[in-house]
Amino acid sequence: MTLTNEDLLAISNLLDIKLKPIDQRLTNLEAEAGNLDNRITNLDNRITNLDNRITNLEVHIENVTDKNISLLAENYVPAARQFEKESYKIEALQADNDIIKKVLGEHSEKLEKIS
Numbered sequence: 408m409t410l411t412n413e414d415l416l417a418i419s420n421l422l423d424i425k426l427k428p429i430d431q432r433l434t435n436l437e438a439e440a441g442n443l444d445n446r447i448t449n450l451d452n453r454i455t456n457l458d459n460r461i462t463n464l465e466v467h468i469e470n471v472t473d474k475n476i477s478l479l480a481e482n483y484v485p486a487a488r489q490f491e492k493e494s495y496k497i498e499a500l501q502a503d504n505d506i507i508k509k510v511l512g513e514h515s516e517k518l519e520k521i522s
Contacts, residue, residue, distance in 0.1 A: 410418075
């Protein structure tokens with residue numbers, strides 16, 4: 408049995424009808440894949456931007472912040488040592504001040520008794 412051209416055309420039309428939904432779904436999948444590619448590209452760009460920002464922050468911390476902290480520490484430690492070394496003078500001045508107050512009070516009492 409041989410198929411005629413009409414039979415082949417009918418089979419072709421049936422296949423076209425049956426395959427049309429599959430073709431449409433494939434077209435939709437291709438469009439969604441394109442959208443996913445765009446979203447992945449956008450995510451890659453955002454990640455690259457974040458990497459750049461993090462690198463800039465690391466460089467800033469290393470070159471500016473760490474340097475400033477080192478400068479502060481270099482200046483603070485000697486000053487703190489000097490303050491610690493001289494703190495006994497404050498205690499001595501307070502003791503002298505207490506003695507002066509006491510003597511001044513005694514002298515005031517004596518002057519009041521004389522006058």
